[in-house]
Amino acid sequence: MSSSVSAAQDDNISSESKPAAAIDSDSSETNDEASSLLTPKQPPPEKPEDIRRRSYIVASFWFIVLFLGLPIWWKTTTIYRADLPLSQMMDWADGRACSPVFPIKIAIDAPNLQKEETDNLLRITQQALDSANDFKGHHLQLETSPLAGKRSTPDSDIALTIRLTPGDAATSSLHSQEPILEVTYPPNSIPASDAASSGFATYLAAQLRLAFSEERNVMSYLLAKSSMPFEQRPLETSQDSSDSLAKRMTRSLKYSQTYHLTFSLFTSGPSPSSWDIESAIDEYMQPILDLLGPIHNFTIDTQVQLYATPGVQSQVLSKEDLSSFINAAEWPLSPSIGGAPTVNFVVFIGNQTIGTASEIGTSQSWLIPQWGSVYLLPPSSTNHVPSEVLKQPVLTFASHLLSLLGTPQSGSLPMRLSTLTRIRSADVLLRASSSLGSLARLSLALPSISIPSSVADGVAKSMYHLQLACSNLGGTDGLEHARIADVEAERAFFEKSMVGQLYFPDEHKIAVYLPLLGPVGVPLVIGLLNQIKAWKAARAGKMKVA
């Protein structure tokens, strides 16, 4: 193959357009032909427009790759991540966005006192309360009773009414049915209008603090448990009381607006097969359910199950047996469908008893934390369980229901329930906040997780309701907002589509990209490098020439 032919092929267009140069190079070739056998011939110098054209080609390829290929690749493979207000979410989780303060309104009902005297007492007692308040979550607010003198039911906002009556000495007692603190005051104990302090006011303040001490303990326990670094957090609670609080709080069910109550009669044999549960519930349980009405709704179903063998066969049940007594595999105690949690109340008819280790005699029922309770009844000869026999079990279930709901133990029932509202609000609020915090941390920790816009929606809704809940704390409104916030936060956290792309390993990406990008990328990169090298060489040559 002759070299001149190949050179002509290469540059035939340019050689035609520039005949002078071509002839020039040809003539130089013929001169060197004799020496070509010993040393390789130098190729003719490239024309500058060839070099320019080549660099245009390389540049345009890179232009397409960088400005068309890369954006398309980026657009089609990027994971959608909705913008989350991460710092605000962390603020909620850390308790910076809201410090829960529960204003508790306390009315003073003093029919026998002048208005000025009452106002004065109120002012001094409020001062005493404020100065002694070491827990800022609680704010006890005194006011004169708007219904002074009337004996009608107090305003729902008012958590406690102090009824002042003259007496011989300063005594106080909580009313057993209504949220009323009965206080008697000795004569001359009402402070004068200019007095800065008074023994009776201090006594009143101490009594009030005592009345709300349990609630305060629960609240501070909840705050302490949450990750919120509250400056007002630690109260000097003893280890014992916080242990018992922890036990009580873990026992209670997760807050929900509706609970399903399932009453089941289990018998080990074929009888009894019917029971008067409706009338028993109506008589013994319904009053409590009605009182709980503002906080929770309840639906009730009942069932009878025969031939049920318990999980433990021994005659006397020890403490360890109680946890495995429920035969979960065989007993149809499936939770109700429809989202709301189920509370199970099981009456088991059989000749088993609970052995209490220390005392003589046996008890008949036990509570299963976050699940329900069991009551053992001895077998009877009849095929039907009448309502009277069910009285004790249903009453036990009612009290177990209260503790499963997390109701505090002291005080009159209305007071306990208003306390329950506040505790639940705080609980749900803290839980929603911590869910938001977890979501924020999750999205920071996993950069490859996708965040659909529904999650962002849920977060926004949740924060909106948290804000409302925080400003309305203490009432049922606040509870409702906190509940919605919690539901939204949970829904955002457990969004299914977030995890879909999470377990896509990087090896797969390599396997998909490498066959294409390898063979295409190598010529591109080498072409670019050569071009840069040539450009550098050309510049160096120019410098030399200069």
Added chain:
Amino acid sequence: MRHFFSYLIPFSILFWTVALASDYYEQLILKPLPQSTVLASFNFRSNTTLSQFEARNFQYFPRSLGQILQHVGTRELHLRFSLGRWDAESWGARPWDGTKEGGTGVELWAWLEADSDEEASRKWLSLTNALSGLFCASLNFIDETRTTRPVMSFQPEGDHSNTTLANMQLLHGVLPREVVCTENLTPFLKLLPCKGKAGISTLLDGHKLFDASWQSMAIDIRPLCPEGQECVLQIEQTIDMVLDIERSKRPRDNPIPRPLPGHELKCNTSKPYHSSDTCFPTDYAEGQEWALDQVFGKTIKGACPLTDPEVPPVCIQVPHTRDIYITAGASEIKDANKPSRCYQVPLESDFSMILPHMSREGEHPKTDADEIVKPETPLLYAERSFTGHGYERGGVRTILTNPSPDTEVEFFYMESLPWFMKIYLHTLTAHVNGVAGSKNDIIEEIYYRPALDRVRGTQLELRMRIPPASTVFLTYDFEKSILRYTEYPPDANRGFDVAAAIITILPSTSPDAPLARQKTSNLRTTSLLLSLPTPDFSMPYNVIIFTSTVIALAFGGLYNILIRRFVGANEVVDSGVGGLKNKIIEAVAKLIGNSKGAKGKVD
């Protein structure tokens, strides 16, 4: 809430009467069939009054199912789990006129209370999901593409008022691929008040039930309003199974069938070639002998005490001449009108029965007619199969035979086909006895809802009439679609199951028709296995590699031509690869030199 309880007060006063009204019934009917098989039909029924049901007080009605029904507003529910094939040629008419069986796999149909189609679909989805959890079956795979809304084939069985009928929607779904097994039986037994611990349900055992030649489990829930009484909601649970006696009698410790040793073979000695080394096996039916505890592996552990003591729990349909021995304590009641007898089972003791061998020789030789009741001829025989070949098109042929010499049979034929099987309706033809008759004579009405890709399947309902003693060949062609890569199920090469065709035989309108013809009866063909073109499942990666290679080749060539400089062969400058080669050679030489130098130092 308070409102709800104010309703309860009158109920609790009524409670005693209510407790009496809700009752429980169970019965086992055994029926020996030809070919050494026995049909066992278990039937369990519990009632609850509608008022008690709505107040959510469950006694014999299972709560787990009840709350699902309440949650989705189900008026009537039918659920079937079936396995195997009913051999109509030798076993005759189906038990319960075929109304308590489903196609192979799982079948579910329900009437839901819904104002619109969307609401019905939403409720249906939640119903299938809830039932799927309760029965451990993949019912949640009944999606829109497997759901049909039959127009003619199904009618509500319960009593519904006209107002509820107006907003009831029927939905029907089939899973022909589902394998019914023990995990479906366990929740089924849990629904029974006696829970398989007393009564006839003690016989039910997964090993025997799913080893049967044919079995069907059914749950029917329907409201019933007897005249002058309160309306009740009835749950009826039925299990039918055809057991092969020889197979069931095989002891547990020897489960693998092995050829019998020569001396145990039952030979037909009447054959001329019978000798010590040749044996023609005797007819199956000859000398059937079996016992209840042999066939089921256990005895009945006393009667369930919840049943009405007047109703005998076990019945057997054999001629009165058949000898039967029963355990002591039980009593026999013979039905004078029918070849049937029933047994009262004591409450606390076990019950079994033995049907001994009856000699065909001797003084009083017994015949087949003494041992088993001759099976009834079914109203219609149906079989369905695929025709054609290849991966593109196919055909379906259904052979429907009316065996009756004098009565014609009228029925609905319903097919719900998957969307990837696209039928050509114009090819639908019906021939009588192979002679091309006019289609209108046989097919009276067609309801056809074409498939939409990936949205819904084909629904085809035909109203047909077959003249006496004739056979109809119903054929149609279809095209097979190509599925998307992700739409193939695991083990796609096995094929795709096509649900059984459902045949609903209409009751005869003439007043002098026999009893069997006065009721609606059902029939299902077997399900079919459709093979679709299946791709090579490593295809996507192959495609990536292949296209990448082609693109890389084309691109590399083009790019090199564009940017390379072409020079003569004798003009090549020593650089590039050559330079690299030289560098390597230099490096190697240097290395060798170094090692030599080191050696020299040692020396």
